[in-house]
Amino acid sequence: MATPTVSRIRRQLPTSPWLFAAPGLLIIGAFILYPFLSTLVNAFTDRRTLIPGEFVGLANFRELLGDDMFWIGLRNSTLYVVGVVPALVILPLLLAMLVQKNIPGITFFRSAFYTPVVASIVVVGLIWVWLLDERGLVNSLLETIGVGRIGFLSDQWLLLLSAMAVTVWKGLGYYMIIYLAALANVPRELHEAAAVDGAGAIRRFVTVTVPAVRSTMVLVGALSSVAAFKVFSEVYLMAGPSGGPAGEDTTLVMLVQRTGTGLTGRVGYASAISVVVFVVTVALMLLVLRADRRDET
């Protein structure tokens, strides 16, 4: 509402608003929005790192269709979403319920569970590379209990699964905090009423807790699915820059990085892969939001 005071303020300051906003606009313009637009443009050129390149129409996208590596990357990034998202929607909720009650020492546990979030993904990746090593702690324990050693990091599928486990491990604490805020808003009366009606703990979880935090579950689903599709670091560190045995563990973003960098980097082709990443990311968001709306009706 423009009160007289406000309109006088406005008249008095012709340039300073832009001075305030200028640094931010400059940075996001030059390093986010401009690169975004140039990615869209480059996807239709054969630009390389040192060669400006020319417009080639849909050639890059046609090449993608016949590129095995692209399909491997798309498969792995998609599998990553399928594997990681359900775990990241459910496990942190259970964890939040575990740390919700204010019993002695609980703040210590909450903080401790958050530690993996604070650590760099490189640190986390290397810690797990050592833990899951052929001669590492996990295998020592497995051998001690008589299971025998497992080549977590040498098999294509076990590698991808291990990387997913690491992503979930690192994300648990973050989503736990989000759920904790949501759980604080669930009225206790609902639980009590359900208990009086004879509902057990599991039934109360399904009929009271889940509906009450549903919008948070959708938020976590959206955040984690977009992040999972863009996975890079975990797989890069655990499977190596070339993406595991025969490159079978390459993800889409790893492919972008591998194709587009270096002096001979194929900027145009990498941009075409990036466009696919954009499209799938947006599609995932819409999918999660639509699933949310359908649930409501």
Added chain:
Amino acid sequence: MSVMEKVRPKAPAPAREPRVTDEHGRRIRVWELALRYLLLLGVLALTVGPFLWQLSTSLKGPTEDIFSSPPKFLPGEPTLHNYERVSETIPVWDYAFNSLKVATANVVTNCVGAALAGYALARLRYRGRRAATLAFILAMLVPVEGIIIAQFTTMRELGLNNTLVGVVLPGSISALNVLLMRNAFLNLPYEIEEAAYVDGANVWQRFLRIALPSVKGTVAVVAIFAFMGAWDDFLWPLIVLSDPSKFTLTIGLNYLHGTFANDERLVAAGTIIAVAPLIALFACLQRYFFRGVGEGAVKG
């Protein structure tokens, strides 16, 4: 986030029967409590255990078996030998200093830039404000992983590839932080600033003396996440830095791992050097870390 801070002290009770109550003052049954602690300890082992194993490995000397089965959890004769070896193998302290420079710069640019832009979006009236807000919202939605190649070519055109400035610039004023600051300013009552205006305060005075001190909490959140983001970042520095003397810690660790993968003690010492400062920071400033998750998630 009041749940985070509200811990009820154990009610004074006869020693025979410890009485523990939940947040509503109801008593928790003993077996349920025991089960809860058991689960908590189990999760604790899973989340913190790996860090401790890494620490233990880094302290084990060259003669100690690190592959034994059953595993030995504590080093027999703890030694800092591996930390010395890391600094002889790679310039780890230079890398740590580079990371510190990048993280500090990121904190300063984000706090100043986001506060200024956030104030402009929330408080100042001018033509094009909606367009500016929209630009920041769009920028927040762009998936960074998809534009790294274009960011890299932009850096090359500016001649800033392979420099620490190039590492900092793309995230130096993040759109999310600008929008966080905008919301913080929007939540302030407008009347105080109007009163200051009537008293003759100009826009800078109102910003610095009145608005900014009222959103200190959000500035702290922005600062912490800017520090953590820059210290932990991997993909962008990996792409923009090629000269090993300019590496940050994360890239240096990746290099160490790539070159000396079979020397677990060495890699373990390197990872501990990289993670220790952040764990210390987190231990001191937990409140803001948790608050940042709440604020960032709602907008993100």
